[in-house]
Amino acid sequence: MRTLDPRGFGLMCATGAVAIGLVLAGCANRVEGTANPNNADLAAYKTEAAASSVAATSSKRAAAQAKSVADNCTQFPTTTGVGVSKYNEFVDAHDANAPDYAAKREAAVSTLEDAANKVEAGLNLGRDTLPPDLAGKFTDYVTAARALADETRKMSYTAPVGPLNEASKRVNDARNAVRDACPKR
Template sequence: MKLLNPRGFGLACATVTVGLGLVVAGCASTVEGTATVNQADATSYKAEAAASSTAAAASKAAAAQAKAVTDNCDPFRATTGTAVDRYNDFVDAHDGQTADQADKREAAANALDDAAKTVEGRVNASGADLATDLAQKFTDYIGAARGLAAEVRKMTNSSSVGPLNDASHKVNDALNAVRNACPAR
């Protein structure tokens, strides 16, 4: 059996001790001074972050507005077209004093009320995403259509057509205002 070589063991212990001393000395050094922020870099970063956030918000708002316009303008002609057709059918029946005049009167009034309700539902669903001026044009149509429906329901063979014609002109003006405000498709 061989004994430990004291010289080799001493050399190994000395090497380990010197290595540990160097590690401890390297980790124990400090850097003098105070940590500070690079103001130019921080300001640049904040400006870029704000610009990016603003651009993202503007893009999101523009997309929501475009969707609101599409959701309201695209179906408007079809929605109101049926009401116009039923109203014209009633006017023809009234002028001709046909036997189905009462049925056509009710169909016209219901179609006008339905169109107003449908348009109102879409405007309300769009909320603040729909531009205020365009929302007002739709709202004007809603009121005019309901007004015409009320006048249609009042009509008999002996009724004056003046109020009906006035209400009809309001609907036509409101229809044209919306159509002119909506983008051409």
Template sequence: MKLLDPRGFGMMCATGAVAIGLTVAGCANRVEGVANPNASDLAAYKTEAASSSAAATSSRRAAAQSKAIADNCGQFPTISGLGVSRYNEFVDAHDANAPDYLAKRDLAVSTLEDAANTVESGVRTARDALPPDLAAQFTEYVSAARALAGETRTMTYTAPVGALNDASKRVNDARNVVRDSCPRR
């Protein structure tokens, strides 16, 4: 039996490929004009793409808002509650003319300021993810806590307590509004 000659076989394949290529090229017709997409298909595609993009953006926005609410509302009771506790300890020391009155006053001031700073930082970190009404309520608490810290700082045994009581009521009101606005756990 005789083996195929590789050179002859390669030449035969090359000749066949050229013949097929010339046949296909000779049978091809050129179509005049400009290729354009089907207008109705293009419009449907654009509508679908825009809808899909809007849905993805909406989903991301909703997830960011949910996280911002959970982060801020989750920390608020503990942070603001500590401020309330330290403030109440100061009031008890003030009312009892206790020897640790100044230390408790200073601790209440620093705790209220820390609470205000922490809540403010949470709102700032959330940026636009928090609903505007909830962000405004947190901001009111921050202002009220700072005002109460300022009034507490000026208290002495003989100072009138009217302004302190007003500032305390403002903090309590702001705290209640935030707690009522935050989702229940």
């Protein structure tokens, strides 16, 4: 059996390394000049990046608007419905000269003001994300509910009912306008 000559093996490895180095050096030609991007590719990339950014921003804005509309429209019937019920109880007590007339009047006033405050709080939370026309309808309701609370507070058995009826009509109109503007579930 023949043994491997260490000198021959070392010489063969060194020769192989030199040959590989020469091949690599021959392939590595230096190009003179300054590296510049391909202007057409760069313009296309910038356009695509801007469009992607606009789409992401638009998508976030649409999602925030949908959430704000859903939050406000979902709670509106429940919040305002309590005010309607208490107001109707007051009207029934007024018309019947009921002994609990004053208590029902105060409950109606309190509930109408509470509904206006809750709707206004939701409106304020969604001010930047609610569509302006819907925000305007919520604001109209808040104004009308507070006016009805004020007129209700003024009521006595001898007070004229005209201003109260007008205020009630404005609340009903404002409430219907919001319900009509909100998406149907």
